[in-house]
Amino acid sequence: MNLWHGTINVKEKWNDKVISLLRKVSIFRRLNLAFMLLLITATVFLTFFSFYKYYFEIKKNTNQYISVLAQNVSMKIEDILQEYEEIALTFYDDPKIITALKENRMLRNDKRAASQELYEKNSSSIESKLYGIKSAQKYIVNIQFVSPEQQYYMTEPNGYRRGGSIRDLDEFYKSDFYKVPQEKKGYPVWFDTSKQTATFYKNEQSIYGLANIMTLCVGIYSPINREFLGVLVLNIDLNAFSDALEGYGYYESGNTFLIGEEGVVMWFNPSISAPSFPKDDELFKSMQQQGKGVIQKEIGGSQVVLAYDAIDNTKIFAAHIVDMEVLLKGTYQTRNLCIAVLLGTVIACLIISYYVTKSISDPIGGLVNIMQKAGNGKWEERYHNSGNDEIAILGDKFNEMADKTNQLIEQVYISEIRRQEILLNWKNAKLDALLMQINPHFLYNTLDIIRWEAMYEANGESTVTQMIEKFSQLCRMGMRAGGKTITLKEGIEHAQIYLDVINFRHNDKILLKKDIRIDTEAIYIPQFMLQPIMENAVIHAFGDASKGYEIEISAIIQEDVLLIQVEDNGKGMTQDEKQQLEAVIDQPTSGEDSIGLGNVNRRIRLFYGDDYGIKINSQCGEGTNIQIELPVRRQSEDMEKVWGGATKNGI
Known part of the structure; x- marks a missing residue:
């Protein structure tokens, strides 16, 4: 165990010494050294690649050479045969x-x-x-x-x-x-x-x-x-x-034969180490069909190249056969030498690259670690320099920055905390006031007393008591919902009750149509969202509520977005009026008309974000279409808690 630790310590000391020496050299020189080594490696690779190109070129030329050799032998044999044919001619001529x-x-x-x-x-x-x-x-x-x-x-x-x-x-x-x-x-x-x-x-x-x-x-x-x-x-x-073929050029690693139907007829320049012609009937049939050619095949476990050429007017072939392993033995030795040199170069490059890279990466890693600690609030941490290169200069500058940052934090820390607390309280108060604007609690209690007095005076139900009852229901829904979101069904009921209250003063009632294509009990929306929009239609779109006015509420879901449209057939708006209204509802702060469209739009954006809210489409004389875009929610949420959490997170 001690020997192991001793080995590790020696290795660590050696590594530290090498890295320390390299750190005394600038990064520029270190990188130059690394690039030089890469260049050497690339050169060796190209040399190796060129060797293989040369190897295959040799192989190709070998095929051509022995093919020419077999062809020349064939021509020489043909000359000899022709010579004896001419001798025979002297007899019968x-x-x-x-x-x-x-x-x-x-x-x-x-x-x-x-x-x-x-x-x-x-x-x-x-x-x-x-x-x-x-x-x-x-x-x-x-x-x-x-x-x-x-x-x-x-x-x-x-x-x-x-x-x-x-x-x-x-x-x-x-x-x-x-x-x-x-x-x-x-x-x-x-x-x-x-x-x-x-x-x-x-x-x-x-x-x-x-x-x-x-x-x-x-x-x-x-x-x-x-x-x-x-x-x-x-x-x-x-x-x-x-x-006749004595002294004729040939490969010492090959054998030249005359091949007949029954095998080898004659063996020229015999070499025992070179391959012999195989006894293969199929090979001879193939040679007869082709007449001449070069074949690469395995014979006796060796890869050989066989070139052959038919001798005219005979069933004899001149053939030369070469063992590629023997032929390319010198080439393989060169290849092995190149591989050995390449391996040595790669090992040397790896060792040098390791230390050069480590001399750069370790100091940078230490500096990054200190920066991460500083980013987490530990500004007392400092970088310890151990070299004379650019990283050491960077570390010194970071230490100077950390010292100045500590001083700055001490100056602004307390005042920043106070400012954030004030901002948080202001936003919470703003949201609380927004909820208070639409809280009907105090009205509900008073209207309930008035309704019972009216029933006492009239000895039962009357139009007045019915009006008070509808309005009380309107208030009661606000009490029941509190700060949580309500179902779409409850929101539509709220809008219906509001219109019932309004219709008490009109002989010709305003008609409410519904085109709902979703399950209204499974979808949740913010409270008091539809009623202010309908109120805006009654007051501004219908005026005196003449005969034939109607409001249509429709709802669909498209790609996880709930689209609710409240459309009236009132007088509509000019483009200037539409632009003014859009400017009012987009204001981030509430005013005197905050319980209207602007209030609804602000609540939606505070609760769900700026990607959602109200869009207005209106043409003068053609009515107005208010489109509400909301994310699909399938359970109730506490809007006050979400606002509070968002505000705190925002700070």
Whole structure:
């Protein structure tokens, strides 16, 4: 445990020492250092990014290069094949040889001595020609001519037979070596199949057939009548191709192959570390369909690139295969080095950035903490400087400000408290007076006594007592409601009773219509809100209350706003009269007419805020529409308490 605490203390001392040193440098220099490090990091990132772009460019160029390599190998092999095809041409382009072949075909079964002598002479010419062709080319292992009747061998001038032999002539006639050249009508055909070993032998005594060869077969025809004379067969040593490609440019990490139907025919510049060509029939079929191309695939767990190109007039492909992992090994080493450098740079940047930032953030955090305490009233707190940078200057200025603020608080604190208390009392008194203006308590008691005296004098109910009863109900509703909001239903009843009282003095009654689309018992409104508006209509809109006047009260809810409209069909107002009335009801203080529209508007705004109140729409001769906007309230509220609380909070 002590060791742990000791480690923490050493770390804290080290951190404090580094931060203290950094604090001796200005913020400008610190930030410059941070930006420099960011720049270095960005440079390293761009270097890394460029490396990967280079990597993919190398990969792309590799594909192109090995594709060109396979194509060039293919062209070189085609040149070699063409060279041997031209050698074959020297045989069947010789008129003497063609004549000898035709004569021997006719003389074979002629037993006459002269015929047999000519037959032997022609055979010697043909076989000498074959030997002459072979002696001029060291890679021709065997050259023969097979007619429908017999086979001709290579023979030296002294009569000694050289070259190979076809042991089973009947099987040869059935094979592709004999049939395909006839189908090609004289065009050269190359074979690379394993059937060569079972067909061609070095001599009659050999146990094993010729190996590591490619066979060229050409159908020979009479130039005059296109009579089929036989097939010229050349067995070519595969070293003819490897020697021709010796020193040819190639990837040391790859292998170049000649690929036939049965797999690899020949391997150029062999490298054991490089990948071998897979035994894959589907791959060869795809190569046959495409003719040439570059394939990336996984072989033996390694990602390889295979470029191939078909050799004309054969079923053979030149292919080069490269292991990308081996090829790009150096590139990966460069990448790993870049990663290591990048990680080191990032770690260094993080360490430096940590201390630089901490040297700025800690002092600022301490200053912010002191400011927050001062904002909460603890002006005795002071900032303790520990550096020589701009934050230290800011801390000194804050301390000076705090000292001056303390002095100012001592001077104005008591007087400000007194002013606030006076303002609070004034607002409360103002609201109390506003409520007193509409308090009917004293009237209710007096009217109740008068009504009973009138009933005594009239021995029962009369018009006077009914008037007093209605007016008493009007007063009683005010007593019952007190300072709380009332239901919309009660407010409408209050307005109805008021109109009943007014109608006592008119022969033609003022009609009250109602268009209420909400539940009036579930919505609450301030008391004495509708009656002053109806009173304003009776006094100013109807005048002497002539026949046909009416008032309509409607109420709806739109988006949590209660809209109440009180509309009359009175004389209406001019625009000047309307503007004067709006100016009166918008006054923040009450006057002689405060129990009218202005009183209602002020109470609504005091209770609910300035977003609500009264709006007036009127046209001269068309009546007046008073619209009241209130928030929807579904329970009763004590207006006096809300006013008092709002006033105190406002102070």
